[in-house]
Amino acid sequence: MSTVLSDPSERPRAHEVERFREVVIRFAGDSGDGMQLTGSQFTTTSALVGNDLSTLPDFPAEIRAPAGTMAGVSAFQVRIADHDIHTPGDQPDVLVAMNPAALMKELGDLKPSGVLIVNVDEFNERNLAKAGYASNPLEDGSLAGYRLYPVELTTLTRRTLEGAPLDTKSKDRAKNVFALGMVYWMFSRPLEPTIGWLERKFARKPELAAANVQVLKTGFNFAETTEVFQVRYEVEPARLAPGVYRNVLGNTALALGLVAASRRSGLPLFLGAYPITPASSLLHELSGLKQFGVTTFQAEDEIAAVSAAIGASFGGALAVTASSGPGIALKAEAMNLAVMAELPLVVVDVQRGGPSTGLPTKTEQSDLLQVMFGRNGESPVPIVAASSPADCFDAALEAVRIALAHMVPVVLLSDGYLANGSEPWRLPEVGALPDLRVEFASNGHSGGASGNGHAFAPYRRNPETLARPWAVPGTAGLEHRIGGLEKEDVTGNVSYDPANHERMVQLRAEKVERVARGIPPTAVHGDPEGGDLLVVGWGSTAGAIEGAVRMAREEGLSVSRVHLRHLNPLPLDLGEVLGRFERVLVPEMNRGQLALLLRARYLIDVVGYPKVQGRPFFRSEILAKIRTLLGATR
Amino acid sequence: MTAEAVTPALTAKDFATDQEVRWCPGCGDYAILKAVQSVFPELGIPRERFVVISGIGCSSRFPYYMETYGFHTIHGRAPAIASGLKVSRPELEVWVATGDGDALSIGGNHLIHALRRNVGLKILMFNNRIYGLTKGQYSPTSERGKRTASTPSGSVDNPFNPLALALGAGATFVARSVDIYLPHLKETLRRAAAHPGAAFVEIYQNCNIFNDRAFSYITDKENRESSVVYLEHGKPLVFGDKGARKGIRLAGLRPEAVPVGDGGVSPGELVVWDETDPQLAWLAAQLGPPDLPTPLGVLRAVPDLTYEQGVLAQIEDARRRQGDGSLDELLRRGDVWTVGEDGAISQGAAG
Numbered sequence: 001m002s003t004v005l006s007d008p009s010e011r012p013r014a015h016e017v018e019r020f021r022e023v024v025i026r027f028a029g030d031s032g033d034g035m036q037l038t039g040s041q042f043t044t045t046s047a048l049v050g051n052d053l054s055t056l057p058d059f060p061a062e063i064r065a066p067a068g069t070m071a072g073v074s075a076f077q078v079r080i081a082d083h084d085i086h087t088p089g090d091q092p093d094v095l096v097a098m099n100p101a102a103l104m105k106e107l108g109d110l111k112p113s114g115v116l117i118v119n120v121d122e123f124n125e126r127n128l129a130k131a132g133y134a135s136n137p138l139e140d141g142s143l144a145g146y147r148l149y150p151v152e153l154t155t156l157t158r159r160t161l162e163g164a165p166l167d168t169k170s171k172d173r174a175k176n177v178f179a180l181g182m183v184y185w186m187f188s189r190p191l192e193p194t195i196g197w198l199e200r201k202f203a204r205k206p207e208l209a210a211a212n213v214q215v216l217k218t219g220f221n222f223a224e225t226t227e228v229f230q231v232r233y234e235v236e237p238a239r240l241a242p243g244v245y246r247n248v249l250g251n252t253a254l255a256l257g258l259v260a261a262s263r264r265s266g267l268p269l270f271l272g273a274y275p276i277t278p279a280s281s282l283l284h285e286l287s288g289l290k291q292f293g294v295t296t297f298q299a300e301d302e303i304a305a306v307s308a309a310i311g312a313s314f315g316g317a318l319a320v321t322a323s324s325g326p327g328i329a330l331k332a333e334a335m336n337l338a339v340m341a342e343l344p345l346v347v348v349d350v351q352r353g354g355p356s357t358g359l360p361t362k363t364e365q366s367d368l369l370q371v372m373f374g375r376n377g378e379s380p381v382p383i384v385a386a387s388s389p390a391d392c393f394d395a396a397l398e399a400v401r402i403a404l405a406h407m408v409p410v411v412l413l414s415d416g417y418l419a420n421g422s423e424p425w426r427l428p429e430v431g432a433l434p435d436l437r438v439e440f441a442s443n444g445h446s447g448g449a450s451g452n453g454h455a456f457a458p459y460r461r462n463p464e465t466l467a468r469p470w471a472v473p474g475t476a477g478l479e480h481r482i483g484g485l486e487k488e489d490v491t492g493n494v495s496y497d498p499a500n501h502e503r504m505v506q507l508r509a510e511k512v513e514r515v516a517r518g519i520p521p522t523a524v525h526g527d528p529e530g531g532d533l534l535v536v537g538w539g540s541t542a543g544a545i546e547g548a549v550r551m552a553r554e555e556g557l558s559v560s561r562v563h564l565r566h567l568n569p570l571p572l573d574l575g576e577v578l579g580r581f582e583r584v585l586v587p588e589m590n591r592g593q594l595a596l597l598l599r600a601r602y603l604i605d606v607v608g609y610p611k612v613q614g615r616p617f618f619r620s621e622i623l624a625k626i627r628t629l630l631g632a633t634r
Numbered sequence: 635m636t637a638e639a640v641t642p643a644l645t646a647k648d649f650a651t652d653q654e655v656r657w658c659p660g661c662g663d664y665a666i667l668k669a670v671q672s673v674f675p676e677l678g679i680p681r682e683r684f685v686v687i688s689g690i691g692c693s694s695r696f697p698y699y700m701e702t703y704g705f706h707t708i709h710g711r712a713p714a715i716a717s718g719l720k721v722s723r724p725e726l727e728v729w730v731a732t733g734d735g736d737a738l739s740i741g742g743n744h745l746i747h748a749l750r751r752n753v754g755l756k757i758l759m760f761n762n763r764i765y766g767l768t769k770g771q772y773s774p775t776s777e778r779g780k781r782t783a784s785t786p787s788g789s790v791d792n793p794f795n796p797l798a799l800a801l802g803a804g805a806t807f808v809a810r811s812v813d814i815y816l817p818h819l820k821e822t823l824r825r826a827a828a829h830p831g832a833a834f835v836e837i838y839q840n841c842n843i844f845n846d847r848a849f850s851y852i853t854d855k856e857n858r859e860s861s862v863v864y865l866e867h868g869k870p871l872v873f874g875d876k877g878a879r880k881g882i883r884l885a886g887l888r889p890e891a892v893p894v895g896d897g898g899v900s901p902g903e904l905v906v907w908d909e910t911d912p913q914l915a916w917l918a919a920q921l922g923p924p925d926l927p928t929p930l931g932v933l934r935a936v937p938d939l940t941y942e943q944g945v946l947a948q949i950e951d952a953r954r955r956q957g958d959g960s961l962d963e964l965l966r967r968g969d970v971w972t973v974g975e976d977g978a979i980s981q982g983a984a985g
Contacts, residue, residue: 048971050979193969237979244983246970256965263961270722290952290957295721295945300747304714307707307744311687311718314705315726319718337708427970431960455652473703473719473726481651481697483706484690493653494698522830 016231019190022081023235024089025183026175028106028457029098029119031064031072034176037077040422041153041180041244045193047424048246050237051080054543055422056088056616061277061360068122068130069196073105080187082236086388086543088421094186096179098122100131107143108631111215116146119175119184123155149228153178160218164211174215188234191216234367238275241426248425250389250418251278254348255285257396259292262318264397265404265436267604269294270312272305272321277360278351282322302330306347310334310463312481313343316472318400322348324416325367326357329374334411338374339508340467341461341482344410346396347371347381352413353614362614364415365539367588371411372568372597378505380512382406383568385413387542390425397434398565402515404438407467413567415589417616418540441469443477456480458492466511516569526553526560530580532630533557536606538564538594541587548622557630567594576601585609585629587622644675648982649684650702662839663692663814666760667699669816673823674702677727684727689736693768693839696731696927708739713748716755717941727827730757734775735765738794742774745834746803748764751941752810752831758823759836760813761796764845782844797933798918800834801912807833808915808934814853818864818930825932831940852928865918865931868903871883873927881905881924889917909935974976 023322025042029035036057043055056077065072079089097103098164099122110116124139137143138150141538157175164171169576177198184191195213223229248256262269273283273296287296295312299305303520306321313319321331328349338345351367353359371383386395392414399412441456458480459468471478480492488495489503524534526549537545549561562577571577578584578598584594584606592608599606609625611617626632657663674684684702687941688694694723697704703726706742709713712730720728736743737759748755764782765771771784775796779788807829811822817836826833838849852861862874863882871882872894881894881904892899909916915934922928953959972980 044969048969048979048981050971050973122712237977238974239977240975242973242975244966244970244972246966246968259959259964260961268722271716271717280732289959289964290949292961293949293953295949297718297721298716300743300978304717304747306743307711308718308721310707311705311715311720312722313718314685314715315719315723317722319801325928333708334711341705427965430965473685473723474682476680479682479703481700481704481706483697483704484708485706 003215018231019234019236021083021093021235022079022085023187023233024077024079024092025094026075026077026092026097026106026109027096027179028073028102029076029176030067030101031060031062032067033074033098034173035074035076035098037283038176038180039078039192041197042189043078043185043401043422044197044247045184045189046078046080047245048193049189049586050240052083052085052238052240052424053078053080053237053247054088055079055612056087056417057420058615065329068099068101068127070101070105070131072507072529073102073593075102075106082238083242084238086423086546087619090620096181096183098136098179100133103137104131104133112145112147116143117149117151117179119153119179120150121152121313146280151179151182152226153222156222157215160215161211164214165207166211171211174212177212178222180217181216182223182228184216185220185223186229186232188232193529207515215427229329232313240424245424245426247422247455248390248393249281249420249422250386250392250414251281251350251420252285253390253425254386254392254396254412254414255282258286258318258346258392258435259289259294260393260430261397261400261436262292262294263439265318265400266554267316267318267438268318270297270307270309270319271295271311272297272299272307272319274299274302274305274323274327276302276324276327278419279322279324279327279348280350281419282348282350286421290461302327303334306331306334306345309345310338310341310343311486313338313345313411314341314473314601316470318404319344320346320348322350323361324350324352325354325370328367328370331624332375334375335381336379337484338409339375339379339381340484340487342407344407344470346399346403346410346412348412348414349444350419350604351413359614361416363415363540363616364589364612364614365413365541367413367591368538368590368593368611370569370598371413378509380509380568381409381410381411382512382515382566383413383541384566385564386538387563387565388416388422391422393425393428395565397436399465401434402518404436405467405518406465406511406515409510413539415540416506438470441471441478442474442475455491457490458482459487460490461507464514466507466514510527513569516566516572519566519571521573522562522571524562524577525549525562527558528560531560532582533585533626534557534578534581534583535561535585535587535622535626536564536594536598537557537561537568537576537587541589544617544619544622545587548626551619551623552626553590556633557626557632559626559630570601578604578606584628585625587611587617587625589616637889642679646671646675647772648681649674649701650706651699653698655699656694656695658843660714660842661692662762662841663696663760665759665813665816665837666819666837667696667809669819669823670700670758670866673820673827676824677827679727683725684729684732685719686729687712687719688731690767691733691736692841693731693733694736698725710736710739710746712736713744713755715755717748717751717753720753720755721942721945724754724946725737728755728776730755732757732759732967734759734761734763734796735773738774738796738799746799749800749805749832749834752804752806752938752939754831756826756837758798758833760839761836761850762839762841764841766841766844770844782848795919798837801915801919802933804833805834805934806938807932808836808919809932810836810838810930812838812849812853812930822931823933832916851923855922860924861927863927863929865907865909865929867907867909867932870906872904882921884919889921889926909933922940
């Protein structure tokens with residue numbers, strides 16, 4: 001059943017309406033102010049009215065930093081558009097600041113003349129001092145460059161709930177919902193999706209549901225009747241391709257991709273994990289999907305998490321371990337065991353700011369070289385990277401495909417921005433997903449014992465992929481031993497023979513190299529035949545690079561782009577593609593890790609563009625870099 | 635699965651591999667290998683269902699000599715790797731071969747958590763109180779003051795009590811035996827095999843190269859009767875040479891050795907062994923020289939839900955309540971909307 005949403009255009013219009021192609025809104029407040037919920041509700045509603053969108057949550061590592069402090073500011077940015085977009089936007093057009101600290105921290109990003117909604121009730125001396133304001137910015141004229149809307153959010157919320165069976169604290173907690181109601185009016189959004197969500201969320205506390213619904217409606221009506229805002233904004237639905245959509249977070253898409261891979265391979269999914277930001281939500285998601293035969297093993301540490309996954313892989317499961325940079329460092333030795341034992345394994349690295357504990361809740365792409373080289377010995381592993389929240393689904397399927405087809409551990413790189421960011425996702429047809437079925441070795445088949453008295457050879461390889469057979473315990477006649485000691489080619493027996501060792505090192509490397517045979521040729525967006533500049537990206541920079549390159553091309557610049565899904569091995573034609581361009585630019589949220597690999601591999605003088613601030617690139621930054629490189633002035 | 639009905643009886647030979655055994659001549663590991671190879675065929679389980687998993691160290695070469703599925707993994711991690719296998723394949727018989735360094739030092743965390751979870755693993759910890767493969771450094775079970783390659787002035791730290799550690803971790807089966815006591819070792823292995831949950835077996839094992847005669851205080855002929863007490867469920871704790879039998883009595887909470895037989899205390903005053911009693915298990919774990927005998931046998935054996943049973947039950951329960959998951963429905967979970975061919979947007983999954 002589908003119901004058509006109420007059309008905002010049918011409502012009476014007493015205000016001037018401005019149409020925008022896109023708007024960026026940032027909600028900011030204290031950690032306890034519900035900014036993530038407010039932002040995600042606005043997101044869901046905008047998705048349901050058909051906007052394309054992209055979100056960027058930004059929250060502190062502390063669960064509840066001291067109230068009213070800069071350290072406790074939690075923000076959620078969402079960009080809505082009437083066209084296809086791929087980033088959460090550079091600078092917000094609208095900032096909702098629930099207290100002075102939020103204003104102090106976020107105001108610098110707001111566009112000149114941007115809309116600024118503040119909760120004046122929180123602008124008392126104490127809170128101003130906590131935020132470091134010498135004078136009240138609402139009164140000293142320092143906000144003259146913005147369209148300031150001071151609203152008594154706390155007072156109005158309390159007044160709305162006068163007589164409601166709630167204590168003052170609970171009433172005050174609804175002030176974000178009042179703000180959301182106002183913003184819904186401002187952007188001509190329907191209230192129904194959020195009302196439905198509140199009723200579901202508070203199904204067991206109907207008095208809370210009723211209070212929040214009342215506050216939401218009052219906020220909406222307050223904006224309409226008091227004429228606090230001079231204008232309303234409208235963003236038309238985007239013309240998205242026909243299909244069924246949902247808004248999806250990166251880690252959710254990744255979890256769904258793994259479940260889909262389990263179904264398509266016919267193997268039960270086993271996740272070994274230890275809680276770590278920003279990967280934990282993968283564990284949460286998958287632990288709730290037991291009806292799909294998913295086993296989640298919350299291990300005693302990161303090492304046990306990957307080790308348990310390796311044990312499950314030995315037993316024939318689709319084995320996955322997931323962590324972030326510090327946890328991946330701990331897993332290195334066990335990953336090498338999977339390299340040596342040649343067992344399929346997917347290692348998910350949801351990258352965050354490093355080194356050490358670094359910036360747990362902020363994003364970065366600085367683990368590429370760690371997963372590429374961070375193990376003892378000659379230890380190549382395939383590496384794939386997801387490029388958007390929804391793309392995490394496809395990237396997971398691809399990582400599993402490689403792991404199963406080549407009997408090899410595969411690293412899947414995501415990052416904090418993808419994990420917690422969201423975008424509309426056009427749902428795939430289940431039947432059209434890749435077929436990942438595998439055949440275990442059996443007695444007499446597929447690398448099994450030959451039946452003529454020869455023992456099973458666990459390292460006899462598939463001549464195409466060089467994969468060894470997967471002979472799982474319980475299979476009669478294929479009893480064999482594997483381990484971390486060097487193997488004799490074919491038999492798998494322990495061998496210290498010098499020539500054999502070199503041969504096995506080469507075989508393991510060649511096996512990973514041959515993964516490239518199964519990946520598509522490099523897609524050049526722009527001018528495939530070549531030009532002045534090629535921007536090469538990987539991972540979550542995709543959206544910003546795409547936007548910047550599009551704008552540069554609209555300015556007439558000769559610039560194209562390539563976005564890499566596979567970082568190891570690189571596509572077979574990549575060197576040749578790079579050679580078609582005068583210059584190559586590599587923007588990365590690190591100090592130039594892919595740039596280093598490309599320089600080493602292709603001897604090309606690529607230009608690195610590092611950004612290591614714990615947050616994504618702005619399109620404008622990459623655009624400016626492109627202009628500079630091409631000598632374009634503007 | 636009815637394959638067992640047609641499986642011909644196996645012998646110890648069926649569990650021996652073609653690999654040359656490379657432990658030092660005289661190593662206690664040979665005796666343990668022999669015991670395991672002779673007990674496995676008795677269990678009536680098809681050979682392909684056995685998996686032996688090890689970490690690093692002399693003991694951890696064990697899988698190479700067992701004609702079963704085997705995995706010689708990395709230092710200390712065998713319990714974690716075995717846990718992943720057992721949880722995903724509960725029908726397999728998963729045995730872990732480990733040593734005092736592997737299990738108690740680098741892998742201490744994994745051992746205690748495998749025991750705490752009660753994963754159905756049979757963990758055989760060969761305790762020789764030394765690092766053998768790395769040539770003779772002191773281990774976490776070496777006695778304080780031990781002079782070794784790495785402690786020329788004697789070690790300054792206290793050793794672990796492996797049995798107390800296992801009990802403290804909540805192990806549901808804890809036992810001890812000795813490499814050269816073949817019948818006792820085999821019986822202990824049978825008991826471990828029959829236990830459905832995590833079974834921890836400490837096996838005193840002589841390293842004749844780096845720590846020879848570490849257990850001579852019980853294994854020398856003249857000490858065998860006087861220095862060991864066998865724990866037998868339902869029987870009083872008695873030990874000692876024929877002419878000088880002694881029993882264990884409790885003085886308050888403190889165990890003491892008292893003479894039994896003619897002129898001794900009456901049997902009713904002695905501790906009657908109960909392998910399900912947590913207090914007694916703790917008491918036995920503390921017994922030992924100089925004043926009391928070393929206990930051998932099963933300290934604790936109590937049935938409990940295994941980890942893998944719990945995991946499986948939750949999966950089955952989820953399937954019972956929600957059906958065998960539909961991927962299509964899963965993808966469409968939550969707020970979805972449909973963009974029609976004409977670009978019209980409607981809530982829900984149209985069509």
